[in-house]
Amino acid sequence: MKEGRRHYGQYCGLAAALDVIGERWTLLIVRELLVAPRRYNELLANLPGIGTNLLAVRLKLLGEAEVVEQLTSDPDGRARRYRLTERGQSLRPMVLGLARWGMPLLDEPDPQDEVRPEWSLVAVEAMLGTPAAGAPEERYQFQISGKDGREEVFHLEIKEEIAMIVPGPALAPDLLAVTDAVTFVEIGAGRLDPLEAVVLGRLRLDGDSGAVLRCCRLLGLIPSAPG
Amino acid sequence: MKEGRRHYGQYCGLAAALDVIGERWTLLIVRELLVAPRRYNELLANLPGIGTNLLAVRLKLLGEAEVVEQLTSDPDGRARRYRLTERGQSLRPMVLGLARWGMPLLDEPDPQDEVRPEWSLVAVEAMLGTPAAGAPEERYQFQISGKDGREEVFHLEIKEEIAMIVPGPALAPDLLAVTDAVTFVEIGAGRLDPLEAVVLGRLRLDGDSGAVLRCCRLLGLIPSAPG
DNA sequence: CTGCATCCGCCTCGATACTG
DNA sequence: CAGTATCGAGGCGGATGCAG
Numbered sequence A, B: 001m002k003e004g005r006r007h008y009g010q011y012c013g014l015a016a017a018l019d020v021i022g023e024r025w026t027l028l029i030v031r032e033l034l035v036a037p038r039r040y041n042e043l044l045a046n047l048p049g050i051g052t053n054l055l056a057v058r059l060k061l062l063g064e065a066e067v068v069e070q071l072t073s074d075p076d077g078r079a080r081r082y083r084l085t086e087r088g089q090s091l092r093p094m095v096l097g098l099a100r101w102g103m104p105l106l107d108e109p110d111p112q113d114e115v116r117p118e119w120s121l122v123a124v125e126a127m128l129g130t131p132a133a134g135a136p137e138e139r140y141q142f143q144i145s146g147k148d149g150r151e152e153v154f155h156l157e158i159k160e161e162i163a164m165i166v167p168g169p170a171l172a173p174d175l176l177a178v179t180d181a182v183t184f185v186e187i188g189a190g191r192l193d194p195l196e197a198v199v200l201g202r203l204r205l206d207g208d209s210g211a212v213l214r215c216c217r218l219l220g221l222i223p224s225a226p227g
Numbered sequence C: 001c002t003g004c005a006t007c008c009g010c011c012t013c014g015a016t017a018c019t020g
Numbered sequence D: 001c002a003g004t005a006t007c008g009a010g011g012c013g014g015a016t017g018c019a020g
Helices: A013-021 A026-035 A040-046 A052-064 A092-105 A119-127 A181-188 A194-199 A209-218 B013-021 B026-035 B040-046 B052-064 B092-105 B119-127 B181-188 B194-199 B209-218
Strands: A068-072 A080-084 A139-145 A151-159 A162-167 A175-180 A203-207 B068-072 B080-084 B139-145 B151-159 B162-167 B175-180 B203-207
Touching (some): A013 A052, A013 B092, A026 A052, A026 A080, A026 A092, A026 B013, A052 A068, A092 A119, A119 A162, A151 A209, A175 A209, A194 A203, A203 A209, B026 B040, B026 B052, B026 B080, B026 B092, B026 B119, B040 B052, B052 B068, B119 B139, B119 B162, B151 B209, B175 B209
Parallel strands (some): A139 A175, B139 B175
Antiparallel strands (some): A068 A080, A139 A151, A151 A162, B068 B080, B139 B151, B175 B203
């Protein structure tokens, strides 16, 4: 926090945090890396509008702050990826909290807006409010397709009353949800009822109705059962 | 999120949140209002460097986003204060989380840095990690003095295994901690041991040693008792 | 005196071009 | 593929002006 860069100059934890992760784009970079380690160009592709110079500056700063590290697995220097350090991972609850806080702000999806199926992972994790108390051990698989036809596959696994996000398909999913990224976010934002999405043909749900209800409840899409 | 202002253009909760509270100074304004409703000039005084125009712009935007509202209690229009709405209050866990995340980043206090005793309220709340399970019902009073001689008084009340921050003095505090804002933050940042601060004469603790230990444990200053 | 609005210099940001 | 260099536009910071 020396001279040169702009900083708040307050001896306060929040100000110190914002000096590191408060600048434009920084938390979105962290969001990307919360999903998985990424290459430089992957980050550029998933953060349209950032400009390559700024991404380089941010990554360097995040590296100095030990939030991000780059692992150069390949000996010839190519194929280096950026990954969150432990300290970076510890930003997860705050990032998820902000993501949840912002979801109701989402309006009609603008066709100009970017939507990536990878973000669904973070969205689902943010929606996991209530710990899955008393829920049976089961697996809900999600297949979210992007505009370019790519499909992100992950599943939610409930084990010992704890729900976990796991990349990739489940072995024997009790529920399969297939949709596109826009529909998925609209449902998460509360702008679209899951049932309505099914009727509109924008969401396909395979599984028994009990699993559907439990999954929706887990994601806060319908109120938890009273009493 | 229409044209005019700069925005991320991502259909994603986090991006939507950052479009509202991601700009410079905004979360620091929220921090100020988390402590108490404030007047325009109070905000200006507690946020050195912001520039009055920017504060006005931020407050207007926060108002439109329904994060902040102004209450004009006084009929003649004077004495209008800014206050967080319910939606603004719901940012509290994320702000506290970021404050806690940033505290270890605090280095040697720069004499140029601003330190305000009001921030101690947020700092203490951020340090309250573990719920006070099994703790006896007692009250720890804090008196944090600023450079200008003002003193912020509040106390921590443990009731039914829940710790609460309450502004103002306690009725019969089991512990009284008197210090200055810099020392307080340094202790919170883990740069200064409470015991060392007492020896240096920068912290005065009145109360029995059991209360001191329980208070320190509650604030994460010493590891919780094992087992 | 409080609560802003206006103006201006500078620094950050965003887009494009270019290099190892 | 992974950045660096450059430059125009606009956000930011500080000083000042002004109305209630």
